[in-house]
């Protein structure tokens with residue numbers, strides 16, 4: 001897969017996606033997206049992150065549930081559901097992005113408490 005060029009660019013892989021690293025079960029899709037954040041010194045750091053959608057591990061998470069429901073219903077992508085799919089993927093990636101940022105913030109807070 002190539003690298004995404006900017007923050008709004010989401011690259012998806014739907015075929016031959018590797019197994020979920022959390023439960024070793026099959027993943028539905030893999031998304032690669034550009035991501036930038038501020039480090040402790042206030043510098044902007046950019047990188048590329050990947051997220052796998054797993055029906056076992058991601059269940060119960062609203063944006064993932066909506067995507068999984070679409071896969072369960074439609075089996076494959078076609079012209080009729082492509083637009084819905086695009087919107088759901090964008091929402092899911094956005095929630096992945098924010099969840100990980102929150103985790104980073106929590107880690108920073110924990111570090112400062114230990115000091």
Ligand SMILES: [Zn+2]
Pocket residue numbers: 020021022023024025054055056057058
């Ligand atoms: Zn899993």
